[in-house]
Amino acid sequence: MTDATVATQGAMRRWPRWLSLPPVLAMVLALIAIWYVAAVPMNVHEVLTRAERAGIAVSPDSAVLRRDMSALALVARNPGTLGESWSLDRPRLPAPHQVLVELYDSTIVEEVTGRRGIVRTGSLSNRSLVYHGWVTLNATFVGFLIGTALGVVLAVGIVHSRVMDLSVMPWAIVSQTIPIVALAPMIIVVLYSIGIQGLLPKAVISAYLSFFPVVVGMVKGLRSPGAMQMDLMRTYNAPASTVLWKLRLPASVPYLFASLKIGIAASLVGAIVGELPVQQGGLGARMLAGSYYGQTAQIWAALILAAALAALLVWAVGWLERRTLARMGMAA
Amino acid sequence: MAQAPEPAVIRADHLDLTFQTDDGPVHALRDVTLDIPNGAFVSFIGPSGCGKTTLLRCIAALETPTGGSLTVNGMTADEARRARAYGYVFQAAGLYPWRTIGGNIRLPLEIMGFSKAEQRERVARVLDLVELSQFEKKFPWQLSGGMQQRASIARALAFDADILLMDEPFGALDEIVRDRLNEELLRLWDKTNKTIAFVTHSIPEAVYLSTHIVVMSPRPGRITDVIESPLPKERPLDIRDTPQFIEIAHRVREGLRAGYEE
Ligand SMILES: Nc1ncnc2c1ncn2[C@@H]1O[C@H](COP(=O)(O)OP(=O)(O)OP(=O)(O)O)[C@@H](O)[C@H]1O
Ligand SMILES: [Mg+2]
Numbered sequence: 001m002t003d004a005t006v007a008t009q010g011a012m013r014r015w016p017r018w019l020s021l022p023p024v025l026a027m028v029l030a031l032i033a034i035w036y037v038a039a040v041p042m043n044v045h046e047v048l049t050r051a052e053r054a055g056i057a058v059s060p061d062s063a064v065l066r067r068d069m070s071a072l073a074l075v076a077r078n079p080g081t082l083g084e085s086w087s088l089d090r091p092r093l094p095a096p097h098q099v100l101v102e103l104y105d106s107t108i109v110e111e112v113t114g115r116r117g118i119v120r121t122g123s124l125s126n127r128s129l130v131y132h133g134w135v136t137l138n139a140t141f142v143g144f145l146i147g148t149a150l151g152v153v154l155a156v157g158i159v160h161s162r163v164m165d166l167s168v169m170p171w172a173i174v175s176q177t178i179p180i181v182a183l184a185p186m187i188i189v190v191l192y193s194i195g196i197q198g199l200l201p202k203a204v205i206s207a208y209l210s211f212f213p214v215v216v217g218m219v220k221g222l223r224s225p226g227a228m229q230m231d232l233m234r235t236y237n238a239p240a241s242t243v244l245w246k247l248r249l250p251a252s253v254p255y256l257f258a259s260l261k262i263g264i265a266a267s268l269v270g271a272i273v274g275e276l277p278v279q280q281g282g283l284g285a286r287m288l289a290g291s292y293y294g295q296t297a298q299i300w301a302a303l304i305l306a307a308a309l310a311a312l313l314v315w316a317v318g319w320l321e322r323r324t325l326a327r328m329g330m331a332a
Numbered sequence: 333m334a335q336a337p338e339p340a341v342i343r344a345d346h347l348d349l350t351f352q353t354d355d356g357p358v359h360a361l362r363d364v365t366l367d368i369p370n371g372a373f374v375s376f377i378g379p380s381g382c383g384k385t386t387l388l389r390c391i392a393a394l395e396t397p398t399g400g401s402l403t404v405n406g407m408t409a410d411e412a413r414r415a416r417a418y419g420y421v422f423q424a425a426g427l428y429p430w431r432t433i434g435g436n437i438r439l440p441l442e443i444m445g446f447s448k449a450e451q452r453e454r455v456a457r458v459l460d461l462v463e464l465s466q467f468e469k470k471f472p473w474q475l476s477g478g479m480q481q482r483a484s485i486a487r488a489l490a491f492d493a494d495i496l497l498m499d500e501p502f503g504a505l506d507e508i509v510r511d512r513l514n515e516e517l518l519r520l521w522d523k524t525n526k527t528i529a530f531v532t533h534s535i536p537e538a539v540y541l542s543t544h545i546v547v548m549s550p551r552p553g554r555i556t557d558v559i560e561s562p563l564p565k566e567r568p569l570d571i572r573d574t575p576q577f578i579e580i581a582h583r584v585r586e587g588l589r590a591g592y593e594e
Contacts, residue, residue: 228426231394235420236443237413246439250430328430329471 032096040085041071042093048074050088051081094297102297103129103304126281133305135282139199139271140313143206144264150207151214151259158215159222159248160240169219176212180205180270185277202274202282209270210263217259221252253328257321264313272306283309340367341405341495341527342391348399349386359552360386361397366546366555373521373528375538376546377584383553384531385423388497391529392420404495416444418495419488423503425480427472427487434459434468437487444491458486461520478505482513489520496528503533511569514540518567535588536572539563539580547587557587 275284290298
């Protein structure tokens with residue numbers, strides 16, 4: 001067999017990358033279709049009310065009666081008057097294109113043409129999602145750094161000290177069983193009472209969520225060297241610090257990255273949760289404001305941006321992982 | 333060993349080691365008495381599970397004997413370990429996968445505080461010795477098993493300890509590579525005058541390499557025979573066809589058989 005045939009066979013064994021596009025695309029289209037269909041019953045009460053006001057006959061013709069009827073029944077009884085399902089001003093469930101328009105308006109339009117946009121003022125508009133996304137991202141990064149550092153330090157302590165092993169791990173586990181939504185306002189109030197506000201309380205909540213996967217992964221990683229690898233260090237009479245730097249830490253890198261991927265996503269969630277009670281900017285604040293004022297499209301737009309940010313962050317960690325492991329000769 | 337030509341480097345006196353396991357005690361070593369003179373090449377041979385690795389690990393202070401006494405370079409085994417008196421070659425190569433071959437060999441040198449220049453010089457020298465010079469920048473997974481084992485030998489040689497403890501270093505290799513490495517090892521031992529303790533399962537390997545062959549028997553692990561080889565220090569590979577060689581091999585085989593029949 002020549003080198004060329006070997007090469008083509010090797011290439012054929014894996015699907016080309018673009019082949020994964022059609023199934024992914026089909027999935028997305030199906031979801032969007034379901035979304036459009038669902039918007040009809042979700043919004044039917046409001047649609048019928050507006051139709052009635054416009055003088056169109058709806059059945060039943062009493063708003064009180066309609067309120068007690070199921071959405072599906074109303075859809076079935078008024079098939080001809082559902083034209084506004086996807087264009088309401090304040091829909092219960094906005095249609096996908098409404099969310100996209102909101103996303104576009106609150107990012108590009110706001111910044112480029114808005115009175116407070118970056119083009120006119122040179123700084124991000126506080127009404128744009130770009131600004132709020134940036135606020136959240138900052139808290140996420142700071143929280144992620146604190147959480148990762150704390151996680152690594154705790155893991156190193158747990159591996160080296162029996163007392164810490166027995167005392168820290170149970171508390172770390174308990175800490176994660178408390179719902180963060182319940183804990184977040186308390187953290188913010190407590191920190192506020194000692195004069196800390198702004199980015200740091202959110203970062204603390206972020207760190208609270210992200211340190212745990214790092215502790216668990218790093219403890220496993222630091223303990224991953226085999227008996228022979230440890231014995232080798234003993235034959236060199238290496239002190240514990242050397243064993244940590246030259247054996248335990250390098251061995252734990254793959255475990256660390258697995259944890260960082262979970263940790264960065266958790267950090268984002270933590271930052272958003274931390275923004276809910278404060279209302280001083282950020283995607284969390286946008287979501288809550290949207291629900292106060294019935295601006296569902298605004299909630300969805302913030303939600304989609306948050307999801308996109310999470311995907312981007314996890315991807316970035318994955319990219320760093322591939323690069324680091326390749327440089328360490330440990331590419332999977 | 334009756335008339336050691338030089339003072340003993342490793343001296344075991346009525347050494348006992350019993351592992352306490354969940355299924356009761358395991359007598360890994362019983363009443364092991366042995367002197368290894370300076371510059372000797374001592375092979376340990378015996379059936380699987382007879383305590384060869386355990387004895388080597390005791391000498392390396394990786395295991396603590398439960399009875400008897402053991403000195404290495406006139407110190408306790410643990411003091412000798414802390415003085416970095418020996419290089420240890422494990423049964424498997426055990427290279428660190430995130431370090432290149434050069435990096436793996438540099439590891440003990442970094443830990444022992446050699447200067448950067450000396451690290452470079454020593455790595456180059458031992459790589460040359462095991463004929464892996466072109467592979468300094470490669471990662472372990474890019475090398476064959478035999479090459480990895482050679483790298484692990486280079487790693488044990490790099491810091492030039494007087495004692496080399498080798499636990500079946502060539503166990504996983506084919507006959508031809510093994511022959512070559514045996515020759516290389518002899519040449520190296522001749523050049524450096526190290527004291528080598530070498531565990532093996534192969535009778536020809538033991539006879540070919542050693543000045544002293546220690547025959548062990550299992551349950552409990554103990555020494556049944558110590559054979560001083562009359563072979564000259566200069567040993568071409570075809571010395572294995574001489575009557576003298578065959579006679580020693582025969583004696584080793586008899587010793588092994590006797591251990592079984594008891
Ligand atoms: N850490 C341990 N705990 C309990 N028992 C052990 C331990 N290490 C070794 N043993 C037992 O001690 C005995 C001797 O083991 P050892 O590894 O020294 O044998 P060996 O001669 O090196 O065998 P092989 O030729 O297969 O490598 C065996 O019965 C083994 O089960
Ligand atoms: Mg063994």
